[in-house]
Every structure is written in structure tokens, then in C-alpha cells.
Amino acid sequence: MVETKKSAAPKAPKGHVVINTERCKGCGFCAQFCPTGVLAMSKGFNLKGYHPPIIADAAKCSGCGLCGMYCPDFAIYGVKNGRKPESGDL
Amino acid sequence: MNADPRGVLTGSHFLDGDHAAAEGALAAGANFSAGYPITPSTEVVERLAGRFPFTGGTFIQMEDELAASIAIQGAVWGGSKALTVTSGPGFSLMMEHLGYGIMTETPFVLVDVQRGGPSTGLPTMPAQADMMQARWGSHGDYEIIALAPSSPQECFNLMIRAFNLSEKYRTPVLLMMDECVGHMLERVVIPSPEKIQIEPRRYTRKGPDEQYWPYSLEECNNGDLVPPLTKVGEGHFPHITGLTHDDRGYPAMNAKSQAVLLGRLVDKIRNNADDIITIEEDGTDDADVIVVSYGITARVCQPAISRARAEGHKVGFLRLVTVWPFPEKRIRELAGRVSAFVVPEMNLGQIVREVERCSQGRPKVRGVTHAGGAVHDPEEIYNAIREVMG
């Protein structure tokens, strides 16, 4: 059996985040506590006048879901690539 | 529906009103009570605490009356039939949760064994001075149902009636006893279970996967303003709040929602006043003067009425079994043809004001007040009757 070396494909991120910009209130928790520095806060505004997060470096996303865990407005979540989030995921 | 035999102590008993009230609750199918000791009501919960382990019920003594009056509502949403019992100072503490019960449409029975007040007042002595608190004691606008028993037998009977009304109209019901009735020992006959009619709780027919809103009238017949209940664990996921809410139970804090909700809460009682109100009349058809009373005082009136009648006076008697909603229709009718109402009550003038309001200035209305601590001397009532007869 051939084992794929995950680190051999640095260009393919392990996960991605989904942002609901209109629900965001711009607290910045997600960007601050993302362990891999995927997110940054936008200088732009959403319709309510808050600065939502943006993807600063998509390649770094591990899909750990910590952003969704922190988000007090339920406006962001992370997913591991290749599968839907399920019970037990952060 | 007939009563569950487990709670019915069929037979003839020698009981005081407090114990009879407890038996009434058991016969009505109550299986939960939370209480806090307070004279002169404590015997009710003492009896329940002793009896529940044999009838499949639960009693818990809480840390105060605030806790007792909300614990019973948690129990109702858990599927129980519940009551709590108190007296003056505790009744004051329970007012907030009376309002919560009205707002959330939680059926339960709250018993107030009235004693002299204000404040600690006369813990071991009677009064009927919480009658207006029963009507208006919780903040905000609402209608309430309150019954006033005159004897231990009636403590039993009206407790069942109170539970039945609370289920039928999905609302708290007050049983306004007094220390005299509560501590008076008399014969109490408890019928067999098949002779006791119980209003079953109306639960939603919706299944766990169907959309259920706790205040929606979609399962109601036209004109029925009482939405069906649910309980926890049914998969209906109701949201219950004391905030002004919409049909879904969701907070909806605006003037329109307030008008819709309060309108329905009030109308479900007002539109059914004829069903809810029970009064007893004796000799009112050709009466010149009618004595209006309730609770223990209704019995104290009897020697005075008999004496006046023996002297040839046409004295009628009207007893308020249901005090709230007030039987204004009947009092208005009678007001058109009598010369006076005499209203003895063990307070400094509460229900007499209602009689005055309904009399609209036509007949004389003479209160016979008593500050509490003892019942009236029938002589005072007799004198009042003679006085209005001129």
C-alpha cells in the first residue's frame, strides 16, 4: 500500500472556511485565534457596517474549525476538505 | 374523564378545610406540589407530602414561595398536574409567578388560605383581605379565575373545579380559602372516582416531526381561544417565555403583539364567564334586599338573614362561589329590582366595590366590614340589613 505523504502537497489546503459576511459583527475573534493565520479582518464593511474577516491565506487552512467555535455570531465555520462537517468536528 | 382512583379517598371523613383541599387536589389528579410552610395553609402541603408517596405524586419543600410558585410551573411543562399553597405574605411573593403562569398559559392551582394582613399581620386568624390582590396582584393586565369555598366539603369540591378550570382555560386558578374554612373540622364526603369528573389536559395532536407552536390556534375550533399544550420530551421544542410573544412563543415586543396576546388572554376568560361563574342564590326572586357574600362570611350571614326573614322582611342571599371573574351580569340584573345590597366581608371593603360598580348607583350598597382576626358578629349583619330597609 502506498501512503500519500500529506506534507508533500503543500499547495492543497486541508480545509477551508465559509464566511457569512452579513451575519458578522466584526469582533475579530476568528482572525485572532486562527492557529494557522488563515484569516484577516477586512477594511471593507458589510451591510451593517462591520468589518468581516477575509481569507488572507487559504492554503494554510487546516479545517480545524476553531474559527467557528469562537465566532459569537455563528458567522463562520471551518471544514476539512473532502468531507462535510459532522458530529464531533469542532 | 373520571378521576384516577389512585388519588381518591372515597368515603366519609372528618376533615378540616386544609386537609379537604389536599384530598381535592389528589382526587383531581394532582401529582406534583412544591410548597413553603406558612400558617394557616401548611396542613395542605403536609397532607400532600404524606399522601403523594402512595399515589405516585411528588412533593418538594422549596426554599421560599418564589421558588415554590415557579417549580410547579416547571413540573407542569414536565407533564404534571401541580399546585402550590400559601397565605398572605407568601401570596405576595407568588404574584410574579402568577403573572408568568398567565402569560405562558400554564395551568396550575394556587391556594391562598387568607389570614389577617398587611405584612405578617395575624398568622393564625382569618381574613378575606386578599380578594383584590387575587384580582390585580400581579403587574400588568389580565383576567383571573378565583373560587371561594365556604366549608371543608367545598374546599374539596372547589379544588377539583379549580383544576378543571385551569386545564380547560390553560390558566392559573386561585382557590381563595380563609383561616376559618381551612381550620374548621366538618364532615367531608369524598365520592367514588367514577362520580368525579376531571377535565383532561388538552395536548397537541401533532407528532414529534410536525411544527407545533405553543400559542397557535390552528388546532382550535372557531372561537376557542385556548391553544393545546405540549410537554418536554415530545420533540416539539417549544419556546416558552414571559415576554410578550407571538403564536410561535417567540418574543415579539411591540404594541401590536401585545394587543393580540393580551386580547386573547383576557377574552378566553371573559367570553366564557358564564361557564366559569358559579353563584348560589336563595330567595332573590322577590327580595327587597340581597345579602352578597362569600367564603366563611357567607355562612356567618345566615343567622342574620333568618332573623330578618322571620320578622317578615324579604331578604335574598347571593353567594359568590366564583369571585373572579365577577358575576357582573347577574348583579346588574338584580340591581334593577332591589332596594339595597348588603355586602359583609372580612376586610375593609373590597368586593363591595364591585357590587357598587355593577349597581351603577341604583340600589343602596352597604358594606359590612371587618378588619379580620375573627368572623363577623351576625348581629352586625342583621343591623346592616335593618338599616338599609329603613
Place this chain on the structure above:
Amino acid sequence: MSESYEATVTDPVSAPMTCDSNPVEEWLRMDRMPHIWCPGCGIGTSVNCFTRAIEESSLDRKNIAIVSGIGCTGRVAGYLLLDSFHTTHGRALPFATGLKLASPKTKVVVYSGDGDLFAIGGNHFIHAARRNLDMTVLCVNNFNYGMTGGQVAPTTPEFAIASTTPYGSVERPFNLPYLAQSCGAVYVARWTVYHVKQLQRSIREALEKPGFTFIEMVAPCPTLFVRRNRLGDGLAALESYEENAVIKNGADTRECDLGMGGPIVCGKFVDIDRPSYLSNQVAHLRKVLGDRYVMPDAWQGVVQ
């Protein structure tokens, strides 16, 4: 995603407020979103930890009831898609007591704030813990009354500013874990909303443990407590939690006081076993009354 997204999201209809696969959403009443909590408020973060904990637990969703009092945290009940009760101020615990006694199969969770649970509801808290009736109490401690504008609470640190202590509070605040332990809680923990993973794990443990379990969740009130005490914003508060937290499982709760800028001792402090109210009740009545004891129908098969 680029900075240009705001140009594409101009029509609220084409930009609906729901994303159907955020794992928290299946636990929320999405028809009530967005919620009322301020930007940077920690309550929403605690809700994420809670929903993930119940998802991970063995609990059946139909058998979880959430009971809140009044206040910002009191609104949690209204947002969770569970059997949910928003009761009166301070009275979530006695309501929960009645609910649990009537329906022991239900996991009753009281989710409320520090003012609700420990000022107006303080008497109920000490008695509920003493009784050891099975329930989990999750307290969001944001050190003040948020809903009414930031008044002093029984948890406000000494000398902190609140709207009713404009020159600083001089009262000693409650040390909540110590209070809970001394009243008889069988599980006591404290985490801040910075510690999301630990908090999630702790909530799961508390939910699955019989008896009275209690978790204090330290959270920022950025609009009032944090701003008035010049502590920055919600994010700055979380950063200070990260910096000041001292994780010490099994710590002596007497040493868990919270002061302005001081250490925040976090961890699981108490995890003991003691017969719960229900099992004690049944065992005792069986012993005293024998076959004459009739267990409530709803207790059959649930209470041993």
C-alpha cells in the same frame, strides 16, 4: 475570497442569513437570527461550546431542556432549538427543579448569567446545589448586568467600575467555584470563552455526570464592563484571558477568587460522587414504605 465581496452582497434576499452547514445551526432557531448580543460578546462563543458538547455527548436531543432566567444570557434559551424555557429573573433553578422532578428522563440545563443566578437567584442556587438534583448549571460570568446597562453584580471585581458603582465597587465578589463546591455541587469547573476546547469538553463531562454540576464561563461584556473599565474590546478581553489564565485542574476553590487584572484560575476543580436527590428519594421511600411506595409514573425505568 477577496476584498471585493461587499460589492456582490448588496441584496439581503440574495444573501440570506443562513448557511446550512455551520455545525451550530442545527441547534439554533435560525428564524430568530441574528441574535441580540453585542459585537464581541462572549455568550455566543459559549453557545458554540455547548452545542458541540451536546452533539458529542450521548444525549438524545428530545430529552434536553434548557432553562434560562432573565438577562443577556437568559436569552440563550430562546435561541436554542430544544425544549426551552425563558423564565423569570433569578428563578431558572426552581423552575428546573420542578421540571426535573416531573420528567427525570429530561437532561435539564440551566443556562444563565451571574446576576440572575447569584444575586436575585442566589438563594435558589445554594439550595439546588445542596439538594444535588441532577442538572447542569452553565453560568456566563461577565461581571455585570449587561441587559440593563452594566450595573454592579455579585461577581463584579473589587474596585471595578459599574454604572451603579461609578467610582468603583467596594464589595467583595463571590468566588463562584468555591460557593458551588461548598454548597454541594459534585462537578465544578471554570473556563473562559477563550478556552473553547476545554470548555466544550467540560460541558460534556458536566452533562453526562449525575447530580448537580456547575461550570462558570468567564466572558467579556465588551459594551459595558470591558469598555467602562478601559479594558479595550471583546477581543482584548479574550487576549487578556489567554494571558492571565492559570490552568490548574483540582485547584483549591478557595484560591479561585477573581480580581481586576489578576490571574484567572481555570480548570476542573471538583468531580466527586454523591447520591443524587432522585436516587436518594426512591431508595429511602422504598426502605421506609416498602411495597406501599408508588413511584411516580414518569420516574419508572429512569430513576433506579
